[in-house]
Amino acid sequence: MYIVTAEEMYEIDRYAIEKGGIEGKVLMENAGSQVAQQIIQSYDNNQKVAIVVGSGNNGGDGFVIARYLAEYSYDISVFQLVADHKIKGDAAFHKALWLNTSDKLVHVTDSHQLKQRLVDCDIVIDAILGIGVSGAIREPIRSMIDAINHLPVEKISVDIPSGLPANDGLEVDLAIHADQTYIIEAPKETAFCEKTSIYYGKWETVKIGISQMAYAKHASKQRWCIKNVRATFPKREKYAHKGSNGRGLVIGGQQTMPGAIVLAARAALRSGAGLVTVATIKENLPIVSSSCIEATYHLLPNLTDRLTDRDLEAFEKIDAITFGMGIGRDDSQLLSDLIEKLDKPLLIDADGLYHAKPLLETLLQHKAPIVVTPHYGEMAMLTNKTVPEVKRSPFSISRQFAEKYQVYVVLKGKHTIITAPNGEQIVSDQGNAGLAKGGTGDVLTGILLTMIMQHEELLPALANGCYLHGTSADYLVEDNHTERDLLATDVIEGLSQVFRTLS
Numbered sequence: 429m430y431i432v433t434a435e436e437m438y439e440i441d442r443y444a445i446e447k448g449g450i451e452g453k454v455l456m457e458n459a460g461s462q463v464a465q466q467i468i469q470s471y472d473n474n475q476k477v478a479i480v481v482g483s484g485n486n487g488g489d490g491f492v493i494a495r496y497l498a499e500y501s502y503d504i505s506v507f508q509l510v511a512d513h514k515i516k517g518d519a520a521f522h523k524a525l526w527l528n529t530s531d532k533l534v535h536v537t538d539s540h541q542l543k544q545r546l547v548d549c550d551i552v553i554d555a556i557l558g559i560g561v562s563g564a565i566r567e568p569i570r571s572m573i574d575a576i577n578h579l580p581v582e583k584i585s586v587d588i589p590s591g592l593p594a595n596d597g598l599e600v601d602l603a604i605h606a607d608q609t610y611i612i613e614a615p616k617e618t619a620f621c622e623k624t625s626i627y628y629g630k631w632e633t634v635k636i637g638i639s640q641m642a643y644a645k646h647a648s649k650q651r652w653c654i655k656n657v658r659a660t661f662p663k664r665e666k667y668a669h670k671g672s673n674g675r676g677l678v679i680g681g682q683q684t685m686p687g688a689i690v691l692a693a694r695a696a697l698r699s700g701a702g703l704v705t706v707a708t709i710k711e712n713l714p715i716v717s718s719s720c721i722e723a724t725y726h727l728l729p730n731l732t733d734r735l736t737d738r739d740l741e742a743f744e745k746i747d748a749i750t751f752g753m754g755i756g757r758d759d760s761q762l763l764s765d766l767i768e769k770l771d772k773p774l775l776i777d778a779d780g781l782y783h784a785k786p787l788l789e790t791l792l793q794h795k796a797p798i799v800v801t802p803h804y805g806e807m808a809m810l811t812n813k814t815v816p817e818v819k820r821s822p823f824s825i826s827r828q829f830a831e832k833y834q835v836y837v838v839l840k841g842k843h844t845i846i847t848a849p850n851g852e853q854i855v856s857d858q859g860n861a862g863l864a865k866g867g868t869g870d871v872l873t874g875i876l877l878t879m880i881m882q883h884e885e886l887l888p889a890l891a892n893g894c895y896l897h898g899t900s901a902d903y904l905v906e907d908n909h910t911e912r913d914l915l916a917t918d919v920i921e922g923l924s925q926v927f928r929t930l931s
C-alpha cells in the first residue's frame with residue numbers, strides 16, 4: 429500500500445484522468461459510492477445522518493455519499509457550509525445530481541446554526557475539507573469544526589479529518605476528531621505521525637479505480653505488509669552452509685551493559701545468521717558467552733582505543749557489522765576506525781549514534797552502506813532538533829538526513845519509518861506498546877544485522893527486519909503474553925512463529 433503527500437495524490441489523480449482516461453466526475457462518483465458502501469456495511473440505516481459539505485471536491489464526495497445513502501433509506505440531510513458560487517466543477521455536477529432527487533439541502537452560515545441543526549443527529553459525515561486545505565482554518569469553518577468536535581455524535585471523515593493537512597511538518601491548528609475515516613485510495617503521511625494519527629480514529633482505504641502504475645510513477649512511500657515481506661524475503665538455500673548465511677559482528681557492551689549485546693547477538697542468530705561474533709571487553713565474557721553459547725567472541729582491551737591490526741584481520745571475513753549497543757558515551761576511536769578502515773555494511777545503534785554525531789560528514793566516505801537506527805530522541809540529537817519537531821516531521825526529517833549523509837535511516841516508533849539514501853521510504857506499523865521497554869531496540873538491531881546480510885537490497889531488508897520484530901511482538905501479545913509483561917527476550921523467541929507465516 430502506498431502512502432502519499434497531497435502533491436503526490438494530485439499527481440496520481442491527474443495521471444488517472446489524463447493517461448488512464450477516467451473523468452474526474454467518475455473518480456468522484458467512485459469515491460462517494462465506495463465510502464457509502466463502507467458506511468452501509470457498518471452503520472444501521474435507522475440512524476439520522478448529517479452530511480456537512482465544504483467548497484472543494486471533498487464536499488463533492490459528500491454529495492455522492494448522500495445520494496447512495498438515501499437510496500438505502502438512511503434519513504439524510506446535507507448541510508452546505510459555503511455559498512453556492514463556491515461549489516464548482518465536479519462537485520457542482522454531483523451537487524446537481526443530489527438536487528435532482530432530493531430537496532434536503534440546507535445552507536448553514538455559522539457555527540451556532542450548525543450546532544442547532546446537528547443536535548438530534550446520530551452520525552455526522554465530514555466532507556468539509558480534504559487534502560486541499562491550506563494555512564490556518566478560516567472562519568466560519570473553524571468554529572464549525574470546533575462545534576462538530578463538541579457534539580456527542582459518531583463522526584465519520586471522508587478522505588481526511590477536515591482541517592488536518594495531508595503532509596507532515598505542520599502544526600495542527602484545529603481538525604475534526606474523527607471516530608472513523610474512509611481514506612480515498614491511499615493513506616496520507618499524517619496518518620502515520622504521532623501528533624496527527626489520533627485525528628483519524630479508525631481508518632481504512634477505499635479504492636476508486638486508480639491504477640498501480642500511477643502510484644509506481646508518483647509515490648515514494650509504502651506501508652509494508654505481509655504481501656511485501658513474502659515478495660522480498662530471501663529463500664533459505666537448500667545447500668546453504670553457515671558461511672553463506674552471513675557472518676555478523678556485534679560490537680559493544682560496557683561492563684555495566686552486557687545485556688544489550690547478548691540480545692542483539694541472539695536476535696541475529698534466531699533470525700538466521702550463519703555466524704555471529706561478539707566483540708566486547710573481557711570483563712563481559714563470562715556473562716555474555718554463557719547467555720549466548722552459539723556466538724563466537726573477540727576480546728577488545730577496551731571500547732575506546734583504535735582497532736589493532738589483529739582486530740582488523742579478525743574482522744576481514746565479516747559480512748556486516750553493528751556497533752553501539754551498550755557502548756556508553758565515553759570518547760572512543762572505534763567508530764571512526766570502522767568507518768575508515770573496514771569496507772563493510774555498518775549499522776549504528778543506541779549510544780553508537782552519539783559517537784556518530786561528530787563523524788556525520790565522514791559517513792559519506794564509507795564505501796559500503798551505513799544504517800542508523802535512532803528513536804525520536806536520538807534523531808533529535810543527530811539533527812539538532814527537538815523531539816516535538818521530529819514528531820511533527822518524521823518523514824521530512826528522516827529524508828533530509830538520509831539524503832544529506834547518504835545513509836539508511838530506521839526511525840523507530842509506533843510507526844517506524846525506514847528511509848533509503850535516495851529518499852524512498854517505507855512505514856512498518858507492526859508492533860505494540862509491549863515493545864516500549866529496554867532491550868527491544870537491541871533485538872531489532874540483531875534482526876536487522878541478519879537481514880542486511882541476507883538480502884540483495886537494503887531497503888526491503890530493513891523493512892522486513894522491522895516487520896519480523898513488530899509481528900513477533902503482536903503474535904506474542906495475541907497468544908500468551910500481554911503488552912505489560914512482554915520482554916525483549918520473548919520477542920526473540922517469538923520470531924519462529926513469524927517465520928512460519930512467510931512461506
Ligand SMILES: NC(=O)C1=CN([C@@H]2O[C@H](COP(=O)(O)OP(=O)(O)OC[C@H]3O[C@@H](n4cnc5c(N)ncnc54)[C@H](O)[C@@H]3O)[C@@H](O)[C@H]2O)[C@H](O)CC1
Pocket residue numbers: 437441452455456459482483484485486487488489556557558559560561562563564565566569586587588612613
Ligand atoms: N484521487 C482522489 O484522491 C480524489 C479525491 N477526491 C476528493 O477531493 C479532495 C480534494 O479536493 P480539493 O478540491 O482539491 O480540496 P478540498 O476539498 O480540500 O477543498 C479545498 C477548498 O477548501 C477551502 N480551504 C482551503 N483551505 C482552507 C482553510 N484553511 N480554511 C478554510 N477553507 C479552506 C478552499 O476554498 C479550497 O478551494 C480529496 O480530499 C478527496 O476527498 C475526488 O473526489 C476524486 C478523486
Ligand SMILES: [K+]
Pocket residue numbers: 486554555556557558585586587588589590
Ligand atoms: K474531510
